Amino acid sequence: QVQLVESGGGLVQPGGSLRLSCAASGFSSVTMSWYRQAPGKEREFVASISSTGGITNYADSVKGRFTISRDNAKNTVYLQMNSLKPEDTAVYYCKKYPIYWGQGTQVTVSS
Numbered sequence: 001q002v003q004l005v006e007s008g009g010g011l012v013q014p015g016g017s018l019r020l021s022c023a024a025s026g027f028s029s030v031t032m033s034w035y036r037q038a039p040g041k042e043r044e045f046v047a048s049i050s051s052t053g054g055i056t057n058y059a060d061s062v063k064g065r066f067t068i069s070r071d072n073a074k075n076t077v078y079l080q081m082n083s084l085k086p087e088d089t090a091v092y093y094c095k096k097y098p099i100y101w102g103q104g105t106q107v108t109v110s111s
Contacts, residue, residue, distance in 0.1 A: 001025070002100045009092060009105030012084055016109070020079040022094030022102055030097040032070060032077040036090035036107075043093070047079060062088075084109045 008020040024032065033048040047058045047068040056068055067080040077094065086109050094102040 002096060004094045004096055004100060004102035006092065006094050006102045006105040009107045011108045011110065013111050014085060014109055016084050017080070017082045018084065018107060020081070020092055020094075020105060020107075022077045022079075024075055024077065024094065024096050024100075024102075032068075032097070033095040034068060034077075034079045035093045035095055036088075037093070037104075038087075038090040041090075046092070049077060081107070086110060 002025055004022055004024045006020060006022045008018060010018060012018050029051050031048055031050055034046040035043050036046050037043040045059055046062055047056065047066055049056050049068045049070050053070050058066060065081065065083045070077040089107060089109050091104040091106050093104045
């Protein structure tokens, strides 16, 4: 059974940082991604990383501020989020290719 468990969300002031983690079973051989969904909006792609970590992709809205990484020995993918903005407020979801989702973790950016 595939399990994805996100952690690391919380409340942070604008300009602050958070690091999200996603622990996943059956992890090392597939692409992993982060998505987010703000209230009243559709879920949107944030970042992805290939199985070896050699290829990463980012949404334009987070380029230069967010970094996705993975530790295959720990079956964990990370999302380092810097220079956070109020518009980054959302529930962040981890996705394991092709269709597996975590339960989400809330990120709120507010003063």
